[in-house]
Amino acid sequence: MRHAVFAAAAVSAAFAGFIQPQVAAAQSPQLEQACIAVAKSFLLVPTLKTGIVQSFPELDPPGARLTYSTREDAKPTDFTNEIDCEFDKATPPFGLTRFCISQTCYGPGEQEPENRRRYQEVKALMDRAKK
Secondary structure (H helix, E strand, O other): HHHHHHHHHHHHHHHHHHOOOOOOOOOOOOHHHHHHHHHHHHOOOOOEEEEEEEOOOOOOOOOEEEEEOOOOOOOOOOOOEEEEEEOOOOOOOEEEEEEEOOOOOOOOEEEEEEHHHHHHHHHHHHHHHOO
């Protein structure tokens, strides 16, 4: 009986907002670094300043997105460019499946031949880096 009363009290407290749900630490620094590598390869820059970086290893497909600037002296207002990356899996080797910069996407199924080619180039660079 005590267990039933405790369970009922716990459920009531949760609904009342007394018990906060546990938030899983879903960020993945490895996915984030992989997406930064995609951006550097695509943009042909040795360094990239990042603003907001988010990763989603629990989604299908797993991915990451970030704001960036290619300016060395980037200020918070300079991070207006965005890249989204999607991968085969959330653990190395990730396997790049698609990425979008601004409003343009690059992947194996893109209709625009140049966008498919840019995807193949970046994927080849990513595949070489993991060897």
